[in-house]
Amino acid sequence: MRARELARPFPILPLDAPASEVGRLLAAEAVGVVFLHDPSGGLAGAVTDTRLLWFLLPGYLQQDPALAGVLEEAAAERLRDRLSGRTAGELLATAYRDVPELDGDANLVEVAALLVRTRAPVAAVRERDGRLLGGITTSALLARLLGDGAV
Amino acid sequence: MGAVVAVAVFAAAYALIATEKLDRAVVALGGAGLVLAFQLVSGAEAFHSERLGVEWEVIFLLLGMMLIVAVLQRTGVFEYLAIWAAKRSRGRPFPILVALVGLTAVASALLDNVTTVLLLVPVTILVCERLGIPPVPFLIAEVLAANIGGTATLVGDPPNIIIAAQAGLSYTDFLLHLAPWVLLLMLVFVGMARWLFRKALVADPRRVRELLELDEREAITDPGLLVRALLVLGLVTAAFVLHGVLHYDASVIALLGAGLLLLLIRRDPKPLLAEVEWGTLAFFAGLFVMVGALINTGVIDALARATATATGGSPTVATSLLLGVSAVLSAIVDNIPYVTTMAPVTGSLIDTLPAGGDHQVLWWALALGADLGGNATAIGASANVVVLGLAARAGHPISFWTFTRYGLPVAAATVALSLPYLLIRYILLG
Numbered sequence: 001m002r003a004r005e006l007a008r009p010f011p012i013l014p015l016d017a018p019a020s021e022v023g024r025l026l027a028a029e030a031v032g033v034v035f036l037h038d039p040s041g042g043l044a045g046a047v048t049d050t051r052l053l054w055f056l057l058p059g060y061l062q063q064d065p066a067l068a069g070v071l072e073e074a075a076a077e078r079l080r081d082r083l084s085g086r087t088a089g090e091l092l093a094t095a096y097r098d099v100p101e102l103d104g105d106a107n108l109v110e111v112a113a114l115l116v117r118t119r120a121p122v123a124a125v126r127e128r129d130g131r132l133l134g135g136i137t138t139s140a141l142l143a144r145l146l147g148d149g150a151v
Numbered sequence: 152m153g154a155v156v157a158v159a160v161f162a163a164a165y166a167l168i169a170t171e172k173l174d175r176a177v178v179a180l181g182g183a184g185l186v187l188a189f190q191l192v193s194g195a196e197a198f199h200s201e202r203l204g205v206e207w208e209v210i211f212l213l214l215g216m217m218l219i220v221a222v223l224q225r226t227g228v229f230e231y232l233a234i235w236a237a238k239r240s241r242g243r244p245f246p247i248l249v250a251l252v253g254l255t256a257v258a259s260a261l262l263d264n265v266t267t268v269l270l271l272v273p274v275t276i277l278v279c280e281r282l283g284i285p286p287v288p289f290l291i292a293e294v295l296a297a298n299i300g301g302t303a304t305l306v307g308d309p310p311n312i313i314i315a316a317q318a319g320l321s322y323t324d325f326l327l328h329l330a331p332w333v334l335l336l337m338l339v340f341v342g343m344a345r346w347l348f349r350k351a352l353v354a355d356p357r358r359v360r361e362l363l364e365l366d367e368r369e370a371i372t373d374p375g376l377l378v379r380a381l382l383v384l385g386l387v388t389a390a391f392v393l394h395g396v397l398h399y400d401a402s403v404i405a406l407l408g409a410g411l412l413l414l415l416i417r418r419d420p421k422p423l424l425a426e427v428e429w430g431t432l433a434f435f436a437g438l439f440v441m442v443g444a445l446i447n448t449g450v451i452d453a454l455a456r457a458t459a460t461a462t463g464g465s466p467t468v469a470t471s472l473l474l475g476v477s478a479v480l481s482a483i484v485d486n487i488p489y490v491t492t493m494a495p496v497t498g499s500l501i502d503t504l505p506a507g508g509d510h511q512v513l514w515w516a517l518a519l520g521a522d523l524g525g526n527a528t529a530i531g532a533s534a535n536v537v538v539l540g541l542a543a544r545a546g547h548p549i550s551f552w553t554f555t556r557y558g559l560p561v562a563a564a565t566v567a568l569s570l571p572y573l574l575i576r577y578i579l580l581g
Contacts, residue, residue, distance in 0.1 A: 058276075058277075058280070058545070058546075059273075059276070059544050059545030059546055060272070060273035060274070060276040060277050060280075060545050061273070061277075062544075063272070063273040063541060063544070063545065064230065064270075064273035064274065066227045066230055066370050066372065067230055067273055067274060067277055067370065069366075069369035069370060069372065070230065070234060070277075070365045070366050070367055070369045070370050071365065072364045072365070072366070074364075
């Protein structure tokens with residue numbers, strides 16, 4: 001199997017799109033990954049569920065997780081407010097900025113090697129002409145490698 | 152020739168440390184390697200000589216305290232106290248500021264400045280966000296208080312540890328000579344903070360309910376760990392104070408305390424050992440070897456003689472000069488290498504002063520200048536750099552000049568007030 005066969009299209013938004021749209025795609029539509037592109041059309045980054053959570057969590061809670069316990073239940077409701085008025089570009093602070101890319105002809109071991117080396121949760125797949133085919137996530141790759149009774 | 156090489160190596164290392172071109176531990180160990188290679192100090196002297204070698208007392212005291220702090224960090228006690236104090240202040244910004252800087256000053260006197268601010272910055276931002284007030288003034292006030300509070304004790308600030316080892320001063324000496332004065336300086340600082348941060352000390356009373364909803368008890372997830380950690384910290388502090396009775400060195404007490412605590416908590420020690428700042432310990436070891444080369448080649452004695460000539464043998468001039476120069480230099484360069492170099496100079500300078508006087512005042516001038524001077528700029532002390540980093544990551548950046556606008560007047564006032572204290576108490580009345 002080649003990378004182009006495993007790649008699936010993920011939503012791709014411009015940097016000036018509302019951050020709440022990224023949140024809606026990840027939360028309501030469970031797309032797993034949203035790509036962001038810069039004004040020239042280049043890939044600027046990828047936002048995953050985990051990275052969006054990272055953005056939603058105030059910095060002081062990341063620095064001192066013990067503080068999460070002192071908050072009341074209603075504090076969770078306020079996390080969504082952190083997206084209001086923000087653009088997708090502002091999510092780049094926590095997004096994967098250097099999304100690893102590979103050619104559609106790459107085999108699955110090459111995909112695995114790239115994801116391990118870069119520690120990225122997703123790799124973008126392009127055709128030789130530069131056209132973006134989509135992405136391969138670690139979970140999609142594992143499902144292909146280990147699924148269907150392989151283990 | 153040896154002196155020229157020793158000075159060249161030291162100056163190059165100092166420049167690299169100041170410009171942060173390389174990791175400071177790498178620079179110090181590299182410099183130590185060079186002076187050993189040039190045989191400006193021998194291996195035996197570097198490792199075993201009390202006069203020329205590594206101050207193992209300092210290294211092991213820091214190691215022991217770092218291990219105790221690594222456990223204390225996991226107890227949640229600082230988060231508990233900060234939220235409790237803020238709630239008791241009923242959301243009024245100035246009482247909250249006083250409570251937080253008081254907590255910071257006490258904690259940094261008992262532990263170290265960097266750990267104290269690491270523990271208090273996140274909870275401070277939480278409290279301020281709940282009240283809808285800007286956290287930056289509170290963060291700046293806390294780090295200034297940490298540097299002032301740390302001046303009070305032998306373990307409060309690394310320069311004090313170096314001075315104690317070099318001068319043979321005990322924890323009690325610091326408590327008797329610096330702690331009361333630091334308490335007064337804290338009162339002055341709180342008054343200054345009321346004025347300096349007056350624009351930020353306004354909160355919306357309707358936001359108080361959000362603060363009161365925080366449950367500080369949830370910060371303490373393991374009460375058993377907290378009890379054991381506080382017990383050992385109490386025992387260690389008591390043993391420091393009882394040095395005159397027990398006759399144990401501070402480093403021995405800290406190591407015994409760390410060992411006892413690790414036994415009592417029965418946890419995997421690897422994560423705790425990983426939190427020891429090994430780089431800082433290596434930095435200290437390298438510095439001591441480099442300064443040993445300066446002593447061995449006569450540079451330190453020459454510097455002391457030049458200083459003695461400049462002061463005309465007057466303890467008043469020497470005290471003023473040491474306090475002022477230490478404050479200015481500590482504002483612009485790391486105060487650890489500065490004090491490591493100046494401690495032997497101060498020792499030699501004391502030997503040149505007229506016999507009969509109590510020249511211990513020079514040690515206190517060095518400590519006050521180096522510790523308080525660090526408040527003047529954003530790079531003057533390690534704690535300042537740490538707070539700027541934490542604040543930026545939390546979305547509340549503090550620029551160099553914003554920090555300096557508040558830090559410089561506080562440093563200038565505390566150092567200026569310290570001069571008459573030293574002159575009156577030790578020279579006029581001494």
